[in-house]
Amino acid sequence: MAPSNQERAAREARTRLRDYQARQQAHSERIRRRVRDNVIAGAAVVLVIAGVTAAQIFYFDGGPGSPVASPAATSTPAPSSTDAPAAEGQNTGDVPPATLAENRSWTGTLTIDDIPLGIELDGAAAPQAVSAFIAQTQDGFFTGTSCHRLTTSGLFVLQCGDPTGTGTGGPGYNYGPVENAPADNLYPAGTIAMARQGGNGYSMGSQFFIVYDDTTLPSEPGIGGYSVIGKVTSGLDALKTGVIAAGTADGSTDGKPAAPAVISGVTVQ
Incomplete structure (x- = not known):
């Protein structure tokens, strides 16, 4: 017995309903996938932006030895590091012993872009920092590295000593505390000082800066x-x-300096 018109219409209606429901389910699944992909992409963008921002902050503000310029010397000289309370922190890694400085002056040559700089290190005033610098020099650590940072306004320094050339590298250890900081915060032209992170007196490693014009640092x-x-x-x-x-x-x-600023050698004796 052939189906009636009503039965055929009912079957067609059920078929159209199933097709409609299938299309709706597929559409909903596409929307869910799109939302998921957008969330993942958005999170990735946020992570990339955060990473770039952190890298910039580390390089320019919080990286080892990013000195921050002070517009003028303070009216009341800041206490020297020997007068200030001991900074909290501790050395990390295989830090060279402070006795390497031998409580004496060291002389030598630091050559940058074939420009020989006569240098004198004060092992009595900064035994830990000078000992680390001497150890790194004797190991040939600086040879072939490039000075990675030059500042020309407010503070006048050439920063060197990072084997990666990015401002984030070091020797694999960190030490402190700050030694032999000037009481008046004035670093005269020719000063060689160790770079460190802001707020961390135990973040010194191998990065140092040469002051080429009188500079005040807080x-x-x-x-x-x-x-x-x-x-x-x-x-x-x-x-x-x-x-x-x-x-x-x-x-x-x-x-970054426009010139290569490559250290071809450092000697001390």
Whole structure:
């Protein structure tokens, strides 16, 4: 017996309903996948932005030895590191013993872009920092590395000693506390000091900076300023007319030097 028109219509209606429900389910699944993909993509973008921001903060503000300029010397000299309360923290990694500095002056040559700089290190005033610098020099740690940061406004430093050339590298250990920071926060031209992270007196490693023009750097309560390990005794004018005069690669007042600024050797005795 052939189905009636009503039965055929009912079957067709059921078929259309099933097709409609299947299409709706497929559509809903596509929407869920799209929402999921958008969430994942959004999270990835956030992570990338956060990573870039953190890298910039670490390099320019919180990385080892990013000195922050002070517009002028304070009217009341800050206490020297020997007068300030001991900074909390501890050495990490295989830090060279402070006795390597032998409580004496060391002389030598630091060569940057074939410009020999006569240097003198004060092992009595900054025994831990000078000992680390001597150990790194004797290991040839600095040879072939590039100075990665030049500042030309407010503070006047050339920062070196990072084997990665990024401002985030070091020798695999960190030490402190700050030693031999100037009581008046003034770092005269020719000063050689150790770089460190802001707020962390135990973050020194291998990065150091050469002050090529008088610069005032703030001292942090309970931490101090920056460990002065010595001074440039000759060749500073040649460095200023060479590497410094070339400016930064991007023309900014704080960035990678336009000149290669490669350290070809360091000797001390």
